Amino acid sequence: MQKISLLAVFYFLSLGLVIGQVEKDAAEMSLVVKSAEKKFSNDYLTVVVEFKNISNKTIRLLEYDHSRQLGVMFFTQVSIQNERYKLAAVKPGPPKFEFVPDDITTYVEIPKNKSYSQIVDFRNYLRNGGSKLRPGLYRINANYVNWYGGDCIKGFYKAKELLVRVDK
Secondary structure (H helix, E strand, O other), X not given: OHHHHHHHHHHHHHHHHHHHHXXXXXXXXXXXXXXXXXXXXXXXXXXXXXXXXXXXXXXXXXXXXXXXXXXXXXXXXXXXXXXXXXXXXXXXXXXXXXXXXHHHEEEEEXXXXXXXXXXXXXXXXXXXXXXXXXXXXXXXXXXXEEOOOOOOOOEEEEOOOEEEEEOO
């Protein structure tokens, strides 16, 4: 019984530390998915994922092996769901890994009140071998997850959902 109580205490303490880190970092950065278009054709399925520095200081985002083009988007998942919440396309986020060697990490620095943006082309991530989305309404979501690196933004960030229509 004493072991269970001790484990429960450690669990709640660690949960509090994680929540505290996320709350601290949430005041430093916001994640936004945007597009100039609200209607897409299947020939042009791109959105912009924007990392906004909303703090009063420069922030850093971890890049993982930028030379192999895994950059900041390595830590970012972006998905498209149809009206019934069925996944139509997913740009996967990071796999679980235990150790990121320092010699393959770099950082993107974002000055205060500035942004860093990346374009995501969903034609590369359509599910079930599809080459096109069916016409209709879709929800686009993005999440940034990072617990690695030194002196950089850590935590879980979720962008506000973007609604778009895909035409023929």
